[in-house]
Amino acid sequence: MVNKLTIIDRYKKKIKLLNKHNKLYFNNDNPEISDSEYDNLKKEINDLEKNNIFLKKLKLNRTLVGSPPSNKFKKVKHLKPMLSLSNAFKKEDMKDFLKKINNFLNTKDNNIELSSEPKIDGISATLIYEKGILTKGLSRGDGIVGEDILENLKTIKNIPKKINDNEVPSLLEIRGEIYIGKKEFNKLKGNFANPRNAAGGSLRQKDPKETSKIPLQYFAYGFGFIEPMKFNTQSEFLKMISNWGFSTNPLSKVVKNLEEIEQQHSKVDSIRSSLDYDIDGLVYKVNNLKLQLRLGNTSNSPRWAIAYKFSAEKAVTKIKDIVIQVGRTGAITPVAKVEPVTVGGVVVSNATLHNEDEINRKDIRIGDTIQIQRAGDVIPQVISVDISKRNKDSLKYIFPEKCLCGSITKKELNKSTKKEDAVRRCFRGFDCNFIAKEKLKHIVSKDSFNIDGLGKKVIDQFWELKLIRKPSDIFTINYSKIRGLEGWGDLSIDNLKKAIEKSRIIELNRFIFSIGIRHIGQESAKILASYFKSIKRFLDLFDEEKRQKNLKNLVDLDGIGEIQIESIDNFFSNNKNVEIVKNLVNVLKIKDFKAQNKKGKFSNKNIMFTGGFDKMSRSEAKSLVENNGGKVLGTISKKLDILVIGNSKPTKKKIESAKKLNIKIIKEEEWYKTLNL
Numbered sequence: 132m133v134n135k136l137t138i139i140d141r142y143k144k145k146i147k148l149l150n151k152h153n154k155l156y157f158n159n160d161n162p163e164i165s166d167s168e169y170d171n172l173k174k175e176i177n178d179l180e181k182n183n184i185f186l187k188k189l190k191l192n193r194t195l196v197g198s199p200p201s202n203k204f205k206k207v208k209h210l211k212p213m214l215s216l217s218n219a220f221k222k223e224d225m226k227d228f229l230k231k232i233n234n235f236l237n238t239k240d241n242n243i244e245l246s247s248e249p250k251i252d253g254i255s256a257t258l259i260y261e262k263g264i265l266t267k268g269l270s271r272g273d274g275i276v277g278e279d280i281l282e283n284l285k286t287i288k289n290i291p292k293k294i295n296d297n298e299v300p301s302l303l304e305i306r307g308e309i310y311i312g313k314k315e316f317n318k319l320k321g322n323f324a325n326p327r328n329a330a331g332g333s334l335r336q337k338d339p340k341e342t343s344k345i346p347l348q349y350f351a352y353g354f355g356f357i358e359p360m361k362f363n364t365q366s367e368f369l370k371m372i373s374n375w376g377f378s379t380n381p382l383s384k385v386v387k388n389l390e391e392i393e394q395q396h397s398k399v400d401s402i403r404s405s406l407d408y409d410i411d412g413l414v415y416k417v418n419n420l421k422l423q424l425r426l427g428n429t430s431n432s433p434r435w436a437i438a439y440k441f442s443a444e445k446a447v448t449k450i451k452d453i454v455i456q457v458g459r460t461g462a463i464t465p466v467a468k469v470e471p472v473t474v475g476g477v478v479v480s481n482a483t484l485h486n487e488d489e490i491n492r493k494d495i496r497i498g499d500t501i502q503i504q505r506a507g508d509v510i511p512q513v514i515s516v517d518i519s520k521r522n523k524d525s526l527k528y529i530f531p532e533k534c535l536c537g538s539i540t541k542k543e544l545n546k547s548t549k550k551e552d553a554v555r556r557c558f559r560g561f562d563c564n565f566i567a568k569e570k571l572k573h574i575v576s577k578d579s580f581n582i583d584g585l586g587k588k589v590i591d592q593f594w595e596l597k598l599i600r601k602p603s604d605i606f607t608i609n610y611s612k613i614r615g616l617e618g619w620g621d622l623s624i625d626n627l628k629k630a631i632e633k634s635r636i637i638e639l640n641r642f643i644f645s646i647g648i649r650h651i652g653q654e655s656a657k658i659l660a661s662y663f664k665s666i667k668r669f670l671d672l673f674d675e676e677k678r679q680k681n682l683k684n685l686v687d688l689d690g691i692g693e694i695q696i697e698s699i700d701n702f703f704s705n706n707k708n709v710e711i712v713k714n715l716v717n718v719l720k721i722k723d724f725k726a727q728n729k730k731g732k733f734s735n736k737n738i739m740f741t742g743g744f745d746k747m748s749r750s751e752a753k754s755l756v757e758n759n760g761g762k763v764l765g766t767i768s769k770k771l772d773i774l775v776i777g778n779s780k781p782t783k784k785k786i787e788s789a790k791k792l793n794i795k796i797i798k799e800e801e802w803y804k805t806l807n808l
């Protein structure tokens with residue numbers, strides 16, 4: 132007979148193992164064992180407990196979480212993308228936000244209504260009601276495709292399963308944030324670093340019964356798709372859904388100007404610690420939904436909303452050393468290595484010093500006592516130096532003139548301001564190992580190839596191992612070299628392989644963005660993709676003659692200027708870049724660019740504007756053309772279909788050239804009519 136002590140021993144070991152794997156998955160997001168191995172382990176523990184009642188008395192801390200990830204949740208496309216928010220940190224940023232709104236709408240409204248709501252630090256989820264019945268529930272995923280977590284969401288008590296009102300829209304998509312109350316989180320004492328992780332872990336349980344054990348809650352804050360639409364303002368929407376049984380945040384309030392924004396901000400900040408849920412700021416949304424629609428989105432975030440984060444936490448520490456870092460564009464950033472200090476619950480040992488000018492302005496030296504601040508997720512900054520604590524023989528910091536690769540750095544002359552840049556740069560591109568590594572990090576990042584499991588740290592690791600030195604290496608990794616290394620089990624290798632395979636198929640615009648041509652961001656990459664259409668045509672840029680021909684045409688595109696054109700020319704004049712891009716293209720399948728919303732009033736039409744409009748800004752006019760399938764050009768040419776003349780100061784020369792080319796010309800009033808405005 133197996134004795135009691137042996138059983139206790141075996142039981143303890145298994146619990147320890149279970150907790151280890153829970154931690155690997157839930158805290159480190161890096162599971163080492165497969166789902167079935169995990170399930171077996173859990174079953175063994177359950178069996179031991181069932182057959183040996185005395186084990187329960189040991190009250191071993193078995194984490195509440197049930198099973199590891201599940202690739203098994205069904206992936207479902209969101210009816211409308213779930214975007215993220217841009218951030219504001221100070222009053223000035225909010226002033227800018229209001230100014231941008233007014234500029235876009237071409238108004239001068241100092242009292243634009245905003246709905247202010249706490250930004251809950253939880254996990255976002257979206258709920259779809261068909262004829263008032265909850266039929267779908269999705270996680271955010273990458274914002275475009277989410278995971279079907281309906282059954283788990285249904286276990287949350289304050290999520291209505293049915294809306295009892297005949298007036299409810301037949302299709303209603305409610306968006307909100309799932310969280311765990313702070314008190315409940317403290318009771319859990321699980322393996323999680325914070326309530327947010329615990330909520331995420333609970334939601335990703337394969338078995339909804341496990342989710343139901345953790346007291347999750349939900350605040351509804353917005354909508355995706357609604358048909359028929361019956362709301363005029365965000366505040367009206369919140370009131371109505373609260374009547375329908377959704378929990379909305381009681382601290383939501385309509386405010387009208389910068390002063391009221393600041394007031395509400397300090398008010399909520401002062402009671403923040405007494406709330407039972409974590410918030411990291413307030414979200415401000417333009418209240419009028421028609422205006423929201425006019426404002427629309429940029430690539431990642433709406434123009435009508437912003438997250439105003441609570442003020443940065445500060446701390447005092449000492450500079451141990453100043454080192455330089457090299458970014459993917461060659462920018463040299465000085466970083467202060469500081470004595471570790473806790474700022475807002477996070478241990479900080481690095482702080483950015485921005486650039487050479489900043490160091491000179493503040494006369495920052497090694498050994499100085501400094502104040503640092505950390506706002507949101509951004510890198511902590513040095514705000515001031517305490518000169519009174521400075522050592523008498525401290526020396527002025529001399530900024531290195533060489534890059535870490537040894538080559539001389541330079542400050543460029545800014546073409547538009549005609550001033551010297553504050554930033555020094557290394558110009559060796561992929562030839563500089565430090566730049567090359569950063570370029571790799573950019574290539575695998577979310578907005579580029581978006582390779583799950585291949586983050587910055589892994590790139591550092593694989594770089595050291597010489598597994599990846601140039602972009603195409605990502606697709607030919609020798610996996611036998613990483614098997615057995617710390618953090619790499621069969622399951623994680625398998626997941627990485629799958630993620631890399633998946634990323635081989637990429638849209639042209641993403642590809643263009645990912646190769647990291649300076650001054651070509653996501654928006655310009657899209658404009659270029661819509662011009663070139665296919666990778667075959669894009670590769671014309673390799674050939675000097677064809678490149679010059681194409682670059683000449685690019686001048687016509689609105690949003691591509693001289694700076695971008697010169698940068699593209701520079702990039703492709705460099706043989707190393709050409710070789711790297713060629714090798715990468717060879718291992719990929721790059722999809723032709725397909726513009727969204729191609730169908731519309733301006734399908735396949737090229738439009739140009741001259742002069743200002745009374746009722747809208749140039750930016751809004753541009754996005755109206757694009758949302759209706761058209762393209763906005765920056766110069767008059769035979770390709771132009773319509774020239775729209777605004778009432779305020781149109782350029783005569785442009786009108787004359789358009790007339791000569793027999794291009795259709797319409798006036799501002801007709802433009803509004805065309806759009807039924």
Ligand code: IVH
Binds near residue numbers: 214216253
């Ligand atoms: S509105 C277009 N309102 O913050 C995005 N978001 O960074 C509109 N969040 O993923 C979001 N509380 O999960 C909004 N009251 C609130 C929010 C909120 C938390 C989260 C949300 C989103 C993230 C945006």
